[in-house]
Amino acid sequence: MIARLRGLLDSASETACIVDVGGVGYQLFCSARTLRALPRVGEAVKLFVETHVREDHIHLYGFASESERAWFNLLQTVQGVGAKVALGILGSLATAELTRALAAGDKAMLTRCDGVGPKLAVRLITELKDKLGGLELGAASIGLPEAGAVAEAPGAVADALSALVNLGYKRADAFAAVTVAARSMGDKADVSALIRLGLKELAK
Template sequence: MIGRLRGILIHKAPPWLVVDVHGVGYELEAPMSTFYDLPELGREVFLFVHHAQKEDSVSLYGFLREGERRLFRDVQKVSGIGARIALAVLSGVSVEEFARLLHAGDVTALTRIPGIGKKTAERMLVELRDRAVDLAGGGPLAGAAGLPGDPLSEAIDALQALGYKPAEAERMARKAIAEGDEAAAIIRKALQSALR
């Protein structure tokens, strides 16, 4: 099994690239996130590789970052998703952004990725949501839900605990927040606004 390649980049035309490793040209498919950061032709490149073998074919997929390869593999564990959609995910959003969307439960944003419909997005949320922090490299998930421990994210979490859907809780909290507000103030204003 091939896990990584280091060689000279001799061809790149999305989604394909070819790396010459001591006279052997390895043809790989790669997401646009990798293409954006590839060196010029004739320069050395180091790629993490996913080696997929089926009955009638062998495919290689190349990634500049280990996190991209991990996400590519994890997305394919969702029922009904194969390499094409996994590449589309990485071409449409960064690993960190995808993890943030999972964490926030943002089905609408996930459906904006080519090839992902509502049902597929919902399956992704159900099957991958628990892995969001791991996908983001174990760091805090900034973005829609704010940083863990800040007043906005505490308010969003509390509103979800009260039964509001993640997107609705976020919308309510963002509408209610004012500079310097503590979580309790945000929650109180959000609930008062919802009752009007």
């Protein structure tokens, strides 16, 4: 099983690239985001790899990071998401953006991804929202609440989130801002203070 490849970039297309490792060319299907991050042809490249073995083919999927590979596998646990759709999602949203969208229940952001309609967006949110903590993405670093951080004021958080969304901010951005504010305030969190601090976060 191939888990990682290091070699020279031989070529790249809209959906895949070929990495030359000791004279052997390996074709890897990649997200648009990973393809954009590739070096120039002939330069050194390292990609994390997921190997899919089927009766009729063996496909290699390449990723710029371990977290992108982890997301690729997690997304495919949802009914209706295969490798192509998973790559489409990862090509449209960075892993941190995807985490925020799922945590905030932002269907609009998810439906901007290739292959994701309203029904699939709901399914992604429903099935993956509780699994986010298992990924090595660092929830705190992207504005997600640590366990119990907003336990004392869940109603205030929800009300502040609703207020910011009504002001025109994207739900995922508002969610990240409010939860950062809630973490900093702890049990002193109230709606007006959360909105005020949330607006400061959004203005950064």
